[in-house]
Amino acid sequence: MAIIDDIRAAYRRGSMLMRIIYLNIGVWVVLRVFALLAFLFSVPALEITRWVELPADVHALLYRPWTLLTYMVAHYDVLHILFNMLWLYWLGSIFLNYFLPKQLTGLYILGGLGGALLYILAFLILPAFDGITGTLIGASASIIAIVVATAVWAPDYKINLLFIGEVSLKWVAIVTIGVDLLSINQMNTGGHVAHLGGAVVGVIFALAMRRGVDITRPVNAVVDSVVTLWPWRDRSGSASAKNAQPPTQAEIDAILDKVRRSGYQSLSPKERETLFRASGRK
16 A cells, blocks of 8 residues: 555654654554454453563563563553654754764663563552552653663753753653652552663663663664564665675774863764764674
8 A cells, every 4th residue: 555655654754753653653553443442342441451561470471471561562542652752852862963873773662671671660669559450651761761871872962942052961761760769659550660760771771881881782683683684674774785885994083082182972973873883893
């Protein structure tokens, strides 16, 4: 179908940030279509969402382990996905001023996994959750990992907030984490706990990058291995990546000199990509 081909082409042409957003929107559309069908045929909608939601119960998780990943790209409510995708686009664009698109993808996944881990642990060990069952859905933990990582890396980066004006990114992160901490005993308790798990991953990523350690590399290696098996991947893009000329030693030395003089944050996205390819080759 032409419309499917157009959607697929737009996905392939999009940046990594836009691909993540497209994926979230696509999953939301599928869930809403199934919810409509469930309504028309009198099938409980929960029977559909439970296949993508992360269960707090470990025994249920053993039967649906894929939900560790699917929950972080799934939404059910319109406002939920709207605010999450706006937040992701805005802060993800700032993140890409300092880091690579692959690192955005890897941190998105790690942030979601960190949120899932803290969520499950909370239900396992905290008395407040005794006798309570719950499920987790949404990209919030992944997005907060990106927000916090950017704030730790560039705390004085200024953004303009409606009705407030110019604010340093560090205060956006501090207020976000503070709201989650103070809201744990309110509605969406498990969700706030998961947000904190994503925030912890964001801090770890930024601090590790300051020491030259990229914690997203193992995740991206797995993603790359899966993508190469995907029959509908962008073969032209793969070919161009393979045919890209490796950086010369002179280029690498010039970039390393710049890092020593001005720090990693002074590198342009192209220079970071060059350094990333060189480190991967070695």
